[in-house]
Amino acid sequence: MQRELVIQPSKTFSALHLKDLWEYRELFYFLIWRDVKVRYKQTVLGAGWAIVRPVVSMVVFTFIFNKLAGFSSEGIPYQLFTLSGIMAWNFFSEGITASSQSLIANTNLITKVYFPRLIIPSAAVLRGLVDFGIGFLIFIGFLAYYSYNPGWQIVLFPLAVLWGIAASLGVGLWFAAIGVKYRDIAQALPFVVQLLFWVTPVGYSSAKIPAKWEMLYWLNPMTGVVESFRYTLLGKAYLPTNLLIFSIVVCLIVFVSGIFNFRRMEKEFADVI
Amino acid sequence: MSEPVIVVENLSKQYLIGENIHGRGARTFRDIFDYKMRRIFSRKERQRKKEETTIWALKDVSFEVGEGEAVGIIGRNGAGKSTLLKILSRITEPMMGRAILRGRVASLLEVGTGFNLELTGRENIYLNGSILGMRKKEIDKRFDEIVQFAGIEKFLDTPAKRYSSGMYVRLAFAVAAHLEAEILMVDEVLAVGDIQFQRKCMGKMKEVGRSGRTILFVSHNMEAISQLCRKSMLLQSGELLEFSDTQSVTSRYLSSNIVSGLTFVNSDPIDERKIVYIKSAQIVHNGNDSDQTDLGISVNIKYDFLRDADSVRIGIIVKNSFGIILWRNGDADSERRFFGKRTKGSYDAFVEIPTHLLKNGIYYVTIFSDIPMKEWLFYREDVLCFEHHDNATEKVAFVDNPTGILRMDLHWRVNKVE
Numbered sequence: 001m002q003r004e005l006v007i008q009p010s011k012t013f014s015a016l017h018l019k020d021l022w023e024y025r026e027l028f029y030f031l032i033w034r035d036v037k038v039r040y041k042q043t044v045l046g047a048g049w050a051i052v053r054p055v056v057s058m059v060v061f062t063f064i065f066n067k068l069a070g071f072s073s074e075g076i077p078y079q080l081f082t083l084s085g086i087m088a089w090n091f092f093s094e095g096i097t098a099s100s101q102s103l104i105a106n107t108n109l110i111t112k113v114y115f116p117r118l119i120i121p122s123a124a125v126l127r128g129l130v131d132f133g134i135g136f137l138i139f140i141g142f143l144a145y146y147s148y149n150p151g152w153q154i155v156l157f158p159l160a161v162l163w164g165i166a167a168s169l170g171v172g173l174w175f176a177a178i179g180v181k182y183r184d185i186a187q188a189l190p191f192v193v194q195l196l197f198w199v200t201p202v203g204y205s206s207a208k209i210p211a212k213w214e215m216l217y218w219l220n221p222m223t224g225v226v227e228s229f230r231y232t233l234l235g236k237a238y239l240p241t242n243l244l245i246f247s248i249v250v251c252l253i254v255f256v257s258g259i260f261n262f263r264r265m266e267k268e269f270a271d272v273i
Numbered sequence: 274m275s276e277p278v279i280v281v282e283n284l285s286k287q288y289l290i291g292e293n294i295h296g297r298g299a300r301t302f303r304d305i306f307d308y309k310m311r312r313i314f315s316r317k318e319r320q321r322k323k324e325e326t327t328i329w330a331l332k333d334v335s336f337e338v339g340e341g342e343a344v345g346i347i348g349r350n351g352a353g354k355s356t357l358l359k360i361l362s363r364i365t366e367p368m369m370g371r372a373i374l375r376g377r378v379a380s381l382l383e384v385g386t387g388f389n390l391e392l393t394g395r396e397n398i399y400l401n402g403s404i405l406g407m408r409k410k411e412i413d414k415r416f417d418e419i420v421q422f423a424g425i426e427k428f429l430d431t432p433a434k435r436y437s438s439g440m441y442v443r444l445a446f447a448v449a450a451h452l453e454a455e456i457l458m459v460d461e462v463l464a465v466g467d468i469q470f471q472r473k474c475m476g477k478m479k480e481v482g483r484s485g486r487t488i489l490f491v492s493h494n495m496e497a498i499s500q501l502c503r504k505s506m507l508l509q510s511g512e513l514l515e516f517s518d519t520q521s522v523t524s525r526y527l528s529s530n531i532v533s534g535l536t537f538v539n540s541d542p543i544d545e546r547k548i549v550y551i552k553s554a555q556i557v558h559n560g561n562d563s564d565q566t567d568l569g570i571s572v573n574i575k576y577d578f579l580r581d582a583d584s585v586r587i588g589i590i591v592k593n594s595f596g597i598i599l600w601r602n603g604d605a606d607s608e609r610r611f612f613g614k615r616t617k618g619s620y621d622a623f624v625e626i627p628t629h630l631l632k633n634g635i636y637y638v639t640i641f642s643d644i645p646m647k648e649w650l651f652y653r654e655d656v657l658c659f660e661h662h663d664n665a666t667e668k669v670a671f672v673d674n675p676t677g678i679l680r681m682d683l684h685w686r687v688n689k690v691e
Contacts, residue, residue, distance in 0.1 A: 005378065007363060008371035030403040038391045112386040113404055114363040270365040271288070 010267060021116045031123040035098075036130050050134040054090060058083045065203035074205065076234050077146045080139075085202035087135045088160075088229045091128050092168045092222050093193045098124035099172030100179045100189055107273050117266040118259070121176040125168045132161075139233070151235030160228040163251060167221040170255035177258075177265040180273050201226050207238035218243050221251045276375065277337040278456060278487045279361070283370035285511075286331045286356055329511040330356040331367070336506060336516050343488040345498035345505035345519055347526045350655055353511040354491045358382060358458050361489070376455025376487070379406060383460070385445030390434035394425055394444055397433055401448045415451045422477075423447035443470055450477045457481060458489040475500065494594045495523045495635070537640065537656040547650045548582040549642045551575075556638070556659045557623070570626045570659055572638060575619070583614040585650070589624060590639035592655065597678055599636075605645070631661045632680045 040046045058079055065071045066078040073081035099121035103110060106120050143150065179185035200222045209217045217223060224239075224247025231237035331353045338344050346354045359365045361372055362380030387404040388397050398419055402412040412419075420426055423444040425436075433441060459478070478501055482488055492498050498505060498519060505522040507514045515522050536555040543550050552575045572589055588603025604622065605611040626636075638657035642650040 003375075003377070005363075005374040006371060007360060007367065007374070009367055009369065024406075026409050027403045027406075030400050034389055034392065034396075034400055037396070038389060041391045106387075108383070109387050109404060111364065112383045113406075114380070115404070115406070267366045270359065 021118060024115050024119060027115055028119050028123055032127045035127045050131040051138060054086050054135045054138060057086045061203045071204045074236055076236060080142055080146060080148055080234060082203055083139055083142060084229045084233045085226045087139060088164050088226045089200060089202045091132045091164055095125040095128045095168035096172040096175055097189060100175035100185055103176050103180050110273055111270050117269060118262060121172055122169060125172050150233055153232045153235050157232040160232045163228060164225045166255045167225050167251050170258040173258035173262045177262045180269050205238050218247050219250055221254055223247060275340055278340045278375050279338040280373040282335050284331055284334045284360060284367050284372055285369040286367050287327050288330050289327050332511040334513045338487055340487060341485040342504060343482045343502040345502035346489060346491045347505055347522060348508035352508040354508055355460060358460050358491060362458055374456060378456045379452040379454035380458040381449045384442055388433060388445060391432055393430045393432055395429045398448055405449060405452055407452060411453060419447045419451050446474055456487045460491045499523060545579060548579055548585055549650050550577045550579060551640060551642060551651050552577060554640045554657060556657050570628055571623050574622045574640060577619050578615050578617050581614060581616050584612055584644050586645055587642045592637045593678055594635045628661055630679050633662050635660050
């Protein structure tokens with residue numbers, strides 16, 4: 001049976017059209033595939049970069065935070081402690097950077113072809129899972145090297161990853177949608193990412209934060225993600241129940257509002273970009 | 274009679290243009306801040322709000338297209354053709370009105386959208402196909418057909434950046450041409466590639482038309498529209514002027530074009546930073562005879578030099594109705610002396626179009642001014658247009674045959690040797 005499509009001005013809060021998104025799942029896959037494939041073309045190290053980045057970060061952080069600043073890691077080898085944070089952080093920072101640039105980088109698609117626009121920034125975030133997977137293998141290698149035995153909590157790790165994806169998508173969608181109209185985002189983003197890094201417990205534990213600043217500190221959606229990575233991968237982390245719930249709620253708000261805001265703004269994309 | 278496949282009711286879209294904060298284009302927070310401040314402190318700015326120019330890219334357009342019909346969409350640049358297709362293919366939203374489409378829609382507003390130069394031909398077929406809305410299974414099924422149509426069998430695994438532009442376009446069109454859809458919308462994509470390939474594309478389009486699919490076809494090329502579409506619509510300034518059989522629409526378009534395309538008056542304010550201000554340009558038929566045959570056509574450009582300057586070029590670009598550039602020529606290209614210093618003041622320039630080289634048809638003229646290799650001073654695309662119709666050519670058979678883009682009267686020397 002033929003389907004019927006009605007085109008008319010949409011209301012301010014449009015439905016999510018999840019069915020539409022499902023129909024275009026193959027495009028989603030192809031866009032990720034394209035970006036992964038093109039990313040390391042004409043580089044010497046190729047996918048080796050996915051190994052170099054976290055490992056070098058780990059070495060530098062260990063030297064600065066652990067050896068120079070003397071931050072402890074509560075009995076866990078510091079290298080493992082910080083690498084678990086680096087994995088989550090790299091996925092997040094690369095995800096939001098890529099997604100905020102993705103719409104402008106795909107201007108030709110947006111002005112010439114129809115498909116659910118959500119696919120572009122989402123694919124930009126999710127393609128980071130490839131590098132993330134490589135990083136995870138390295139982490140496993142270091143676990144073995146330090147003969148560190150993760151606890152039963154590791155079965156919860158997929159949930160922590162889902163959380164990390166939701167946080168990256170939420171923030172990424174906000175930046176992507178606003179960035180089409182206001183090119184300030186491209187200027188502000190590297191700076192914002194850098195600032196966020198310092199208020200994310202990658203090189204130190206969030207247990208160090210004074211109680212009166214705690215709520216503010218946990219507003220950063222990545223705080224909960226990094227601590228939950230640590231908890232599931234290493235069995236030990238600073239993750240009080242009330243802050244855990246608070247952090248999940250913050251993340252959900254950012255995620256859901258990010259999607260709705262994106263849908264609200266997307267109808268202007270082709271005219272404004 | 275079955276239900277119409279496309280129903281459009283009072284479709285409208287308005288754009289705000291000019292230096293306007295709500296208009297198009299990227300802006301920064303600073304622009305908005307600036308604007309708000311000016312609004313607060315200056316009464317003049319507040320009044321200006323009312324005068325802000327809005328244009329109707331599309332205004333109250335209604336029509337119906339039945340199953341299997343091929344409809345041409347004709348109109349000058351900015352008439353709303355592309356806006357109409359963009360709304361119907363859901364790239365942008367209408368402001369008012371609605372449209373109903375019954376069946377799967379494939380729209381082809383550009384050839385090769387989403388091609389990636391780093392990827393191979395094979396990879397690009399899959400990528401481009403999925404961008405256009407094909408399923409992987411469909412692409413698998415038609416893969417060989419696509420490759421064969423494009424004629425790139427040997428280069429399937431070569432990155433697209435090593436392709437010649439012809440191969441690139443062929444491949445891109447091939448993918449799009451194999452979309453399975455009940456409704457096909459095509460925007461001026463046949464104006465690419467060599468003539469032979471254009472013919473192949475036209476053939477493919479006709480085949481699509483014969484197979485009972487509905488086509489909306491935008492083109493500046495009246496010949497292509499006449500071949501493909503029995504019915505056509507004429508848009509002007511966003512309004513639907515006429516929707517009837519192609520013959521009558523094209524002739525109305527052509528006659529309207531010749532009147533409105535003859536003069537161009539620059540309404541932009543003078544920009545002191547630019548060296549040259551183009552005041553006007555117009556098509557002049559040499560001589561006052563109403564019978565214009567063989568009298569020749571010139572372009573007259575009036576401009577001011579805002580200060581003494583050298584190495585400035587003022588010129589024209591001429592395109593045919595396929596959108597193919599026939600030539601670009603500036604005063605300084607033809608005569609070195611124009612490259613030297615020209616003093617501040619008004620100038621009046623004439624350049625004759627070599628009509629003896631032109632086949633019968635519509636031609637578009639772009640006016641430009643630049644400092645070669647350095648800076649564009651002025652560029653206004655297709656602001657003039659003229660129809661060249663040379664009765665003399667009809668006396669000689671084959672002269673206006675469809676091959677080639679120029680008419681050549683070559684001098685042949687033939688000796689019988691045996």
